[in-house]
Amino acid sequence: MKILSVENLSRSFGGIKANDNISFTVDEGSILGIIGPNGAGKSTLFDLITGYTKADSGKVHFFEKNIFGLSPDKISNLGVGRTFQKLKPFADQTLLENVMIGAFVKEQNIKKARDKALEIIDFVDLIEKRHHFAKELSTGQRKRLEMARAMAIEPKLLLMDEVTGGVDQKTIPSLVELIKKLKKTGVTIITIEHNINIIMEISDNVLALDQGKSIAFGSPKEIQKNKVVIDSYLGTFDAA
Amino acid sequence: MTSEIILQAIVTGLMMGLIYALIAAGLSLIFGLMEIVNFAHGEHLMLSMFSSFWLWSLFGLDPIFSIPITILLMAFCGIITHYFLIRYILKAKMLIQICATFGLSIFIRSIAQLLWTPDFRNVDKPLLEGRLEIGSLFIGQPQLIASLVCLMAFIGLYLFVTKTETGLALQATAQDRHAAEILGIPSNKMFAIGWAIGLGCVGVAGGMMANYFFIFTDVGINFALFAFVAVALGGFGSIIGCLYAGIIIGLVESLGGLLIDPSFKLLYVFVIYLLVVIYKPQGLFGRY
Numbered sequence: 001m002k003i004l005s006v007e008n009l010s011r012s013f014g015g016i017k018a019n020d021n022i023s024f025t026v027d028e029g030s031i032l033g034i035i036g037p038n039g040a041g042k043s044t045l046f047d048l049i050t051g052y053t054k055a056d057s058g059k060v061h062f063f064e065k066n067i068f069g070l071s072p073d074k075i076s077n078l079g080v081g082r083t084f085q086k087l088k089p090f091a092d093q094t095l096l097e098n099v100m101i102g103a104f105v106k107e108q109n110i111k112k113a114r115d116k117a118l119e120i121i122d123f124v125d126l127i128e129k130r131h132h133f134a135k136e137l138s139t140g141q142r143k144r145l146e147m148a149r150a151m152a153i154e155p156k157l158l159l160m161d162e163v164t165g166g167v168d169q170k171t172i173p174s175l176v177e178l179i180k181k182l183k184k185t186g187v188t189i190i191t192i193e194h195n196i197n198i199i200m201e202i203s204d205n206v207l208a209l210d211q212g213k214s215i216a217f218g219s220p221k222e223i224q225k226n227k228v229v230i231d232s233y234l235g236t237f238d239a240a
Numbered sequence: 241m242t243s244e245i246i247l248q249a250i251v252t253g254l255m256m257g258l259i260y261a262l263i264a265a266g267l268s269l270i271f272g273l274m275e276i277v278n279f280a281h282g283e284h285l286m287l288s289m290f291s292s293f294w295l296w297s298l299f300g301l302d303p304i305f306s307i308p309i310t311i312l313l314m315a316f317c318g319i320i321t322h323y324f325l326i327r328y329i330l331k332a333k334m335l336i337q338i339c340a341t342f343g344l345s346i347f348i349r350s351i352a353q354l355l356w357t358p359d360f361r362n363v364d365k366p367l368l369e370g371r372l373e374i375g376s377l378f379i380g381q382p383q384l385i386a387s388l389v390c391l392m393a394f395i396g397l398y399l400f401v402t403k404t405e406t407g408l409a410l411q412a413t414a415q416d417r418h419a420a421e422i423l424g425i426p427s428n429k430m431f432a433i434g435w436a437i438g439l440g441c442v443g444v445a446g447g448m449m450a451n452y453f454f455i456f457t458d459v460g461i462n463f464a465l466f467a468f469v470a471v472a473l474g475g476f477g478s479i480i481g482c483l484y485a486g487i488i489i490g491l492v493e494s495l496g497g498l499l500i501d502p503s504f505k506l507l508y509v510f511v512i513y514l515l516v517v518i519y520k521p522q523g524l525f526g527r528y
Contacts, residue, residue: 073427076422092415
């Protein structure tokens with residue numbers, strides 16, 4: 001079943017087309033990887049899907065529901081979670097409070113929200129840091145915080161923007177494992193990644209963008225062999 | 241000068257400081273949430289005092305009993321202010337925001353003068369009157385109760401903001417409204433709640449002060465100035481900072497007036513403000 005259908009989504013900033021007639025679908029329970037050079041429009045695409053930025057035209061359906069033009073909070077309440085490339089933790093609040101704020105979307109009772117938040121914090125392996133302020137956490141830990149916070153809203157679809165970006169090499173494998181673990185819970189994931197090896201390892205499908213346009217969509221193997229993708233992004237990537 | 245007089249000034253300063261703190265907390269909450277300075281805060285205080293006055297004058301309700309009504313009226317006023325003015329200027333430039341709330345202050349004061357004239361009024365024979373004598377200390381009963389009610393309201397506000405679901409959502413919106421929206425928190429609703437709570441605080445302070453203060457259309461101006469100083473001193477957006485700052489201002493006003501010269505007591509407060517702006521612009525607990 002298709003969890004997300006995007007049709008001819010476009011957005012311009014002045015004369016620059018950040019997203020130009022982007023179309024793709026995502027199967028429930030799968031991982032879609034999005035690749036593309038800097039400025040390809042990957043994060044803008046997330047902004048348009050989540051209502052963070054209003055699209056100029058196009059259609060976005062979450063399951064059967066048209067979510068085009070809805071506000072971010074309404075889209076979130078339907079079950080679309082998101083993390084940011086430029087991290088946005090609530091810095092003056094503890095890790096536990098950060099996740100509880102997300103948990104309140106589905107659970108109004110404070111004790112239950114707290115229990116749920118602790119469970120998720122344990123899931124992302126940060127339980128010992130639960131009382132630390134978000135501003136005290138390392139970049140890798142803040143990435144996990146954002147994942148935990150997004151998970152707390154019980155998303156059916158989770159959009160993750162460069163989870164492994166800006167973290168040290170040692171931390172990356174554990175974050176990749178976390179994404180795989182998350183997929184096993186049944187959450188559908190769309191992830192933007194610059195690390196092509198990670199994308200090829202975890203994705204069921206890959207969407208390649210360049211200069212705001214969709215240049216390829218298919219399985220990781222198909223993308224690796226796609227000449228347009230190789231020319232514009234992968235370069236000398238070993239397609240074998 | 242005896243130690244009794246100094247102690248008297250300290251007690252008076254503390255009581256006034258708690259009232260300043262609650263007024264400033266309302267201002268700080270609104271600023272912390274949407275980074276808009278409510279220059280009509282003093283006029284909102286004036287409205288809350290008139291609310292108490294008219295409830296007493298027209299319906300015979302003593303201010304101590306009309307406090308819940310005044311709080312609700314002011315909270316409603318906050319919601320109206322948000323939906324009819326503030327939400328249209330949220331993304332506007334700071335100068336426009338300043339003009340909007342400053343314009344609102346002139347509008348409210350002018351309407352009040354038109355409706356109620358600039359005459360001074362007071363609640364005659366309120367339930368809270370007289371004074372307590374503790375040793376050599378004289379404490380006005382209305383002032384004491386007003387400051388204690390303000391302290392309780394302040395504690396309630398602090399617990400609400402730090403311990404409840406809505407409070408955490410308010411804090412989240414204050415820190416990053418876009419990140420909060422992605423978590424399903426409607427920022428527009430949070431802003432309206434912020435205004436309701438902010439003016440509700442003013443409702444408590446104004447309602448209690450109606451017991452012993454003259455009520456007139458310009459009454460809020462000095463209180464608003466002190467609230468701005470308290471917010472700057474405590475740190476923009478910091479509620480707990482307002483408590484410390486309110487008390488400091490109350491004490492400086494009271495002790496400065498006693499120890500140096502009463503005619504300059506406003507000056508001492510504003511000297512503090514200038515020192516804060518120069519040496520610690522983020523205030524005692526501020527994050528801006």
